[in-house]
């Protein structure tokens with residue numbers, strides 16, 4: 048006959064799918080009953096009628112059945128009381144080290160180990176969102192814990208590009224991000240009617256970003272990629288205020304005109320204190336598969352010139368690849384659907400470089416400003 052401790056040990060391997068922590072730690076296991084080779088487990092759901100009941104049942108059953116002397120597992124559900132929910136939410140917030148509930152943004156804490164990368168562009172259509180999702184998926188494939196925050200409030204396209212839809216579950220003032228291709232994702236697109244445009248003014252945008260950063264249960268992340276709206280607007284300024292340690296990557300096409308507008312977006316960081324850590328040139332040439340000849344459809348050299356003008360590095364050049372658009376439309380990043388094509392190889396290399404750089408920063412003491 049199994050013991051309660053043995054069953055508990057197995058249950059500790061089951062994570063709540065939304066909060067992504069063991070159900071035992073979350074106080075979700077309210078009772079374990081054992082009768083011969085039969086085990087009954089009572090689970091308290093964080094919200095009644097949780098849509099993930101089936102998944103929890105399956106995972107709890109599989110975990111307990113791993114014990115040699117168990118033949119049958121019965122899972123029953125109840126739900127937490129209001130007090131239990133509030134206490135769990137308070138614990139989750141406390142765990143993030145939120146010292147000041149007003150400025151409850153874990154990534155802004157001095158000891159945060161999450162590298163926040165804002166992806167910006169001078170104008171729309173240069174592939175900023177495509178680069179964001181592919182970088183995110185590439186980092187996730189390399190084993191990093193990645194979050195994607197879609198801050199492109201008006202032109203959000205992240206949900207479509209990552210093939211993720213649905214309403215995130217909110218629980219005691221905390222929102223659980225959705226997941227896709229190994230990344231946690233939050234977008235205004237999850238909360239709005241897709242056919243209605245969002246008309247928001249500065250303070251509302253600021254509040255929305257604050258909620259995305261503070262009220263979303265991101266858990267531990269190595270990287271948080273933020274897809275900014277194109278241009279130099281309120282969002283970049285708000286984000287810089289909330290995340291003074293964020294880095295900015297600017298995406299441009301090789302075209303002169305695009306590079307000039309991108310320069311403005313990059314230069315705007317001088318007023319906000321955000322640091323531009325690199326430029327990514329997208330749509331850099333198209334190689335005809337028939338002839339093997341490369342055509343610089345959008346000109347050439349824009350990325351290099353922009354990097355020079357901003358005093359930063361050119362992180363990579365991503366060629367035009369029709370598969371990238373097809374993959375985006377199908378909700379799968381190119382680095383997942385076609386990992387071996389030159390565009391995927393270029394993005395994967397940028398991801399490795401970014402990861403290597405942030406590793407070299409972690410653990411290094413910060414220079415003190417002694418005047």
Ligand code: ADP
Pocket residue numbers: 168170171172173174175176177178204329330331365366367368369370371372373375390
């Ligand atoms: P932005 O976020 O800058 O507005 P998107 O990422 O939405 O730009 O890209 C605009 C369009 O260009 C999309 O249809 C996308 O699939 C396509 N696209 C972006 N980069 C490439 C590329 N390297 N090769 C082919 N198509 C691309």
